[in-house]
Amino acid sequence: MTRTKTIVPGLLALAAPALVGAAAAPVAKPGRLPASVVPIHYDMRIDADAKAMTFKGEETVTVSVASPVMAIVLNAAELSIGTVQVDGAPAKFATDEAAQTLTIRLTKPVAAGTHKVSIGWTGKINQSAAGLFAVDYNDKRGAQRLLVTQFEPADGRRFAPMWDEPGRKATFTLSAYAPKGEMAFSNMPVERSETQADGRVLISFAKTPKMSSYLLFLGIGDMERRAKKVGNTEIGVITRRGALDQGDYALESAARILTYFNDYFGTPYPLPKMDMIAAPGSSQFFSAMENWGAILYFDRAVLVDPKVSSENDRQNVFGTVAHEMAHQWFGDLVTMDWWDDLWLNEGFASWMAGKVAADLNPDWNVDAQDIAAAKQYAFSLDSRTGTHPIVQRITSVEQVNQAFDAITYQKGQAVIRMLEGAVGPDAFREGVRGYMAKHKYSNTVTDDLWASVALAAGKPVKPFMDSFTLQPGVPLIKVGEPGCVGGKTNLPLSQGRFATDKATNLPQTWIVPVAAKLGEASLLTDVSGAKGASPALAGCPATPPLVNPGQYGYYRTLYADRHMAALTASFASLPPIDQVGLMADGHALGTAGYAPLARFLALVDAIPADGDPLVWRYAAGRLVEFDTMLNGDPAQAAFRAKAIKLLDPQFARLGFTPKSGEAPAASQLREGLIAALGGLGDDRVIAGSRKLVAGGLDDIPAAIRAAVVGVYASNATAADWDRLRAMAKAETNPLAQRDLYSRLGSAKNPALADKALALALTDEASVPNRANIIASAAAAHPFTTFNWAVAHKDQVEGLVEASARRQYIPRLASRGDTLALADRLRAFAIKTIPASDRLYAQSTEAGIRYASEVRVRSRAALAAWSGKD
Numbered sequence: 001m002t003r004t005k006t007i008v009p010g011l012l013a014l015a016a017p018a019l020v021g022a023a024a025a026p027v028a029k030p031g032r033l034p035a036s037v038v039p040i041h042y043d044m045r046i047d048a049d050a051k052a053m054t055f056k057g058e059e060t061v062t063v064s065v066a067s068p069v070m071a072i073v074l075n076a077a078e079l080s081i082g083t084v085q086v087d088g089a090p091a092k093f094a095t096d097e098a099a100q101t102l103t104i105r106l107t108k109p110v111a112a113g114t115h116k117v118s119i120g121w122t123g124k125i126n127q128s129a130a131g132l133f134a135v136d137y138n139d140k141r142g143a144q145r146l147l148v149t150q151f152e153p154a155d156g157r158r159f160a161p162m163w164d165e166p167g168r169k170a171t172f173t174l175s176a177y178a179p180k181g182e183m184a185f186s187n188m189p190v191e192r193s194e195t196q197a198d199g200r201v202l203i204s205f206a207k208t209p210k211m212s213s214y215l216l217f218l219g220i221g222d223m224e225r226r227a228k229k230v231g232n233t234e235i236g237v238i239t240r241r242g243a244l245d246q247g248d249y250a251l252e253s254a255a256r257i258l259t260y261f262n263d264y265f266g267t268p269y270p271l272p273k274m275d276m277i278a279a280p281g282s283s284q285f286f287s288a289m290e291n292w293g294a295i296l297y298f299d300r301a302v303l304v305d306p307k308v309s310s311e312n313d314r315q316n317v318f319g320t321v322a323h324e325m326a327h328q329w330f331g332d333l334v335t336m337d338w339w340d341d342l343w344l345n346e347g348f349a350s351w352m353a354g355k356v357a358a359d360l361n362p363d364w365n366v367d368a369q370d371i372a373a374a375k376q377y378a379f380s381l382d383s384r385t386g387t388h389p390i391v392q393r394i395t396s397v398e399q400v401n402q403a404f405d406a407i408t409y410q411k412g413q414a415v416i417r418m419l420e421g422a423v424g425p426d427a428f429r430e431g432v433r434g435y436m437a438k439h440k441y442s443n444t445v446t447d448d449l450w451a452s453v454a455l456a457a458g459k460p461v462k463p464f465m466d467s468f469t470l471q472p473g474v475p476l477i478k479v480g481e482p483g484c485v486g487g488k489t490n491l492p493l494s495q496g497r498f499a500t501d502k503a504t505n506l507p508q509t510w511i512v513p514v515a516a517k518l519g520e521a522s523l524l525t526d527v528s529g530a531k532g533a534s535p536a537l538a539g540c541p542a543t544p545p546l547v548n549p550g551q552y553g554y555y556r557t558l559y560a561d562r563h564m565a566a567l568t569a570s571f572a573s574l575p576p577i578d579q580v581g582l583m584a585d586g587h588a589l590g591t592a593g594y595a596p597l598a599r600f601l602a603l604v605d606a607i608p609a610d611g612d613p614l615v616w617r618y619a620a621g622r623l624v625e626f627d628t629m630l631n632g633d634p635a636q637a638a639f640r641a642k643a644i645k646l647l648d649p650q651f652a653r654l655g656f657t658p659k660s661g662e663a664p665a666a667s668q669l670r671e672g673l674i675a676a677l678g679g680l681g682d683d684r685v686i687a688g689s690r691k692l693v694a695g696g697l698d699d700i701p702a703a704i705r706a707a708v709v710g711v712y713a714s715n716a717t718a719a720d721w722d723r724l725r726a727m728a729k730a731e732t733n734p735l736a737q738r739d740l741y742s743r744l745g746s747a748k749n750p751a752l753a754d755k756a757l758a759l760a761l762t763d764e765a766s767v768p769n770r771a772n773i774i775a776s777a778a779a780a781h782p783f784t785t786f787n788w789a790v791a792h793k794d795q796v797e798g799l800v801e802a803s804a805r806r807q808y809i810p811r812l813a814s815r816g817d818t819l820a821l822a823d824r825l826r827a828f829a830i831k832t833i834p835a836s837d838r839l840y841a842q843s844t845e846a847g848i849r850y851a852s853e854v855r856v857r858s859r860a861a862l863a864a865w866s867g868k869d
Contacts, residue, residue: 001152001327001346002288002301002320003404031395032165032338033101037063037072039163039170040114041207046160046176048132048220050145053125055132057160060118061170068109072117075157075164076102078124078131085118086110100154100397102161119161127767128283130801131158132218135281136766137734139242146221146240148279148296150289152214153339153400155803159216166212167337167443175204178220185219185238187211187293189273208292209270210441212335217291219277227273230255231262236275239303240734243278246303250276253318257325260356265329266433267440274328276321278302280734282768284775284811285404285804288320290327290349297324299735308736310703311667315364319353326352329436337443339394342403343469344446347390347412350374354413364664365614368577370413371551372618376584378410379556383474383592384850385503386843390415390469391446398837401803405840407472414554415468421552422464422513422524423457431456464526467510468554474498475510475555476594477527479547481562484540489518491545493525494532498556500592500850512555518545543570551581558589568602576612579603583615587622590861591854597861609649613669616650620676623647626862627680629817629855638866640680647673648682656688658703671707678711686715697727697736706739713743714780721752729764741769745777745785753781757788761795771799774812782816790828806833810841817851 041062048055063072072086077100084093084104092105104117126133129150136145149159157164178184180199188206195201208216224244227236228251235254237247254276262268271293278299287301301320304313330352331345354374358366381387390412394400420428431453439448446469450462480492495512499505512527518537525535537545544566547557559567571579583603590597604619623643630636654670677685689711692700700708713724721744728740745756759765760773774796778785789796789809797805810833813825822845829841 001286001290001404002323003286003346003409031397031399033075033163033168034069034073036066036069037074038066038168039063041171041173042160042162043173044160044175046132046174046218048125048147048176050125050134050147050179050220053127053134054122055125056120056122058118058120059160060116061162063115063117065110065112065115067112070106070109072104072106072110074102074104074161075100075154076121076161077155077157079121079158079161080123081161082120082122083118084120085116087115088118100157121161123158126158126801128771128799128801129281129286130155130803135221135279137240137280138732138737139240139734140732141241144222144240146219146223146279146281148219148221148277149217149291150283150286150296150801151216151291152289153342153404153803154214154397155801156213156216159218162213164213166214166335166339169210169212169335169441169443171210172208172216173205174208174216174218175202176218176220177202182221183219183223183225183238185223185225185275185277185294187215187217187291188271189234206272211292211332215290215292215332217294217296219279219294219296223277225275226251228255230258231268233258233269233271234273236273237278237302238275239278239299240280243280243299243303243305246305247276247278249304249314250302250317250321253321254325256360257322257356260360261325261329261352264352264356264429264432265436267329267333267436269328270333270440271328274325276302276324281766282738282772284768284771284800284808288324290324290331292328292332295324297321300738303735305733305735306702307698308702308705308733308739310671310706311664312671313706315357315361315664315668318361319357319366322353322356323349326356333441334436334439335443337445339400339403340391341444341446342394342400343390343408343412344444344449346404346409347416350409350413351416354417365576365612367551368580368612368614371577372580372584372614374410375414375551375554376588378406378414379474379498379584379588380847381406381843382411382472383498383500383588384843385501385846386839387472388839389472396836397803398806398834399839401807402837402839411554415465418468418513418552418554419453419461419465421515421550423453423459423461427457428453464511464513467512471508471510473508475512477512477514477547477553477555477557479557479559479563481560482545485536487540488536488538489540489545490534490536491516491547492532492534493527493547495527495530495555498588498592498594501846503846510555512553514547514553514555515549516545516547517549519543522549543573546574546578548581549578550575551577556585556588558585558594564595564599568599568606571603571606572608572611576615579607579612579615580618583618583622591858593857597858598865601861601865604646613663613665616647617669617672620647620672624676624679626858629851629858630862633859635859635863635866639862642866644677644680644682647677647680651677651685656692656704656708658701667703671704674704674707675710678707678714686711689715690720709739709743710746714746714748716747716749716752718749718752721747721749721755725759738769738772741765742772742776745773745775746780748780750781750784753777753784757785760799761792767799771808774799778812779815782813783818783821786813786816786821786824790824793832806837807840810844814844814847816848817855819849819852822848822852 044059084091176184177200184203186205191206192204225238237251275294280299282298288297326349330348336344435452454461476496476498478494483490497508509529514527515524519541521538586600589595590600651673689708693712731737760770800808825845
């Protein structure tokens with residue numbers, strides 16, 4: 001699954017007490033169903049009423065009983081159970097909504113062996129992405145409704161009674177009724193279609209391979225499909241009517257990616273088809289889901305609209321498609337046994353997406369982009385209260401939801417990249433191939449991957465990787481002043497923990513593979529425990545040694561003063577990926593108080609005028625962050641003047657107008673500079689954006705449209721805001737309409753933000769778009785939006801998936817930087833969230849408190865850099 005931000009699922013499925021006369025059954029593990037009865041095959045039929053927002057279902061499940069039992073327990077949530085039969089005989093049953101279970105009670109024990117469980121039920125179609133849900137949108141024909149499903153991690157039970165756990169793999173045969181003229185689509189190809197007396201069509205799909213319940217998928221709607229054959233696989237894209245051409249980029253990208261993955265994994269994609277479904281909606285918590293053979297995307301994650309999509313959008317589409325396709329192996333073919341090892345799915349898919357994007361698109365500089373964004377996102381969470389090990393104990397539904405975060409995704413991605421760098425890409429690939437071959441169609445734990453990689457590499461990897469996956473935190477490698485002795489450069493190294501609050505600043509060590517480079521000489525050494533190391537590099541050149549070249553290691557690097565000064569002087573000669581890495585460490589160390597912030601600001605000043613666009617884009621983002629810290633400070637005007645003076649020459653070189661044939665990085669920098677300069681209050685960029693919007697949205701080049709509309713919206717007057725709202729209401733392109741509505745909350749003017757929040761409680765926009773409005777208001781006005789959301793808690797939480805509601809309101813506070821907001825968040829969490837499920841709220845609170853400290857701590861350095869002490 002590709003997460004939009006973070007999310008937190010869960011799986012509390014409690015067994016019913018054993019009944020008198022039943023044989024002793026295997027004890028259920030915490031949060032799991034009893035192991036005495038497991039599914040083999042589901043035969044399921046669905047009849048959905050899109051207008052009434054209800055559906056009916058019936059199924060017969062072939063189960064295997066390990067030993068005689070008098071109760072069969074499976075998952076069910078928000079379903080009304082009508083009939084239950086076991087081997088054709090009616091059975092009594094009871095549901096437990098709190099435990100999300102259905103318990104079938106028998107009058108005599110069911111013997112060990114194979115049996116049939118038949119169930120009929122009714123359920124509701126949701127408006128947000130859980131179970132079977134509706135995607136409502138408008139196009140030129142008017143209001144439309146698409147039905148699709150979303151089950152990961154624990155919402156399959158809202159669709160059908162099932163053993164809704166990743167380790168309970170089974171095969172599925174699914175059929176569904178579709179209105180005349182509409183499509184139905186699922187994991188497997190259509191096997192037969194039967195027209196009914198009422199004109200509807202009963203569509204039956206081929207039997208799936210053995211798979212986890214959360215990967216089952218059904219979609220029904222007025223859609224179009226285009227496909228192409230790659231080897232033995234038909235790749236398809238399914239879109240709303242009239243948008244099919246916008247799926248061509250994803251279709252061509254998927255064809256390239258599939259060829260690459262078939263070779264890399266050594267096990268060809270096993271299903272006959274792989275559809276990419278573009279749903280014209282959104283979620284606050286994810287953008288795509290890897291259902292086997294039927295990947296669901298919200299349309300912005302898979303469509304490229306020539307009127308709307310920028311270079312960033314194109315690259316995001318490629319990356320999201322690659323992530324979800326990697327899941328077809330890591331997650332679908334081989335699945336973690338339990339959510340403790342979710343990172344085996346998400347961390348690997350994130351890493352694999354970056355690898356294929358870098359190899360197939362070398363001009364994108366993907367590795368450096370990941371260092372600038374994904375890795376820093378992981379560091380930010382992993383260095384504060386609320387972090388957790390990559391492999392973590394999961395015992396409830398809420399805890400599963402919280403596991404979908406930057407530790408699972410971005411830290412998982414980073415440590416896999418580190419492992420590949422340590423053992424070598426060939427050995428790592430052979431390990432992955434062995435893992436796939438050995439465990440296909442089954443479930444694994446993390447140690448299974450370590451065993452396979454160690455076998456291929458010929459050396460142990462578990463001790464090293466355990467230190468990064470079984471404990472939380474970011475290592476800090478401290479580099480002493482290098483010294484030349486006997487023609488060699490000694491490099492003193494020691495380790496600690498990089499932490500941004502006292503609660504995480506605890507004694508801790510890792511087995512850290514530290515790389516260093518000095519001229520043509522390089523080394524890789526383990527820095528373990530508190531003792532440290534002092535390796536030597538050949539030669540004593542004038543250039544300073546660089547630690548973590550290529551940025552493979554998952555650690556921050558703190559250089560001694562003279563060493564850092566020498567690196568700053570030679571900054572322009574470093575590769576862009578190391579420039580970004582050095583700046584990111586300088587920024588983090590400076591804001592956390594480990595080193596003077598002036599070190600980072602000196603690196604900003606050292607970027608050459610013709611420096612890499614990515615480096616300039618990273619610097620621009622940090623300058624905007626600092627500007628926000630200075631809101632209301634007398635030093636802000638001088639800071640803005642210097643920041644604008646620094647960035648203006650880059651924008652002058654690029655201009656508003658995209659140029660034919662320019663490098664992707666130049667287009668991305670232009671978009672970043674428009675947003676940054678608009679945020680910094682650059683009058684020319686604000687006026688230019690207003691002029692472009694006044695000329696009509698369709699005449700704004702797609703490469704800059706999002707950035708221009710963003711500047712227009714954030715600097716909106718009351719008249720501007722009203723115009724933007726009118727454009728949103730009139731827009732018939734769902735993708736463009738969603739962007740326009742979300743911009744309404746971003747106005748800097750507090751009165752306009754209040755209007756946007758009031759609008760979010762009306763029925764004018766779709767439910768997901770209303771949630772988007774609130775989220776954008778929170779980014780611009782976290783304190784007031786959080787307080788408003790608390791005051792309207794029930795209405796606000798009703799706009800998002802039930803499984804993720806405990807995160808949504810705390811997340812609205814995440815951009816805040818005041819202790820008052822942190823205190824209010826803590827009070828809200830204590831009052832409304834059970835103690836066992838407060839991890840996300842605690843992490844968010846810690847982030848707010850840290851931001852407050854940074855604002856105070858950074859003020860003097862920023863004022864000095866601006867020339868206003």
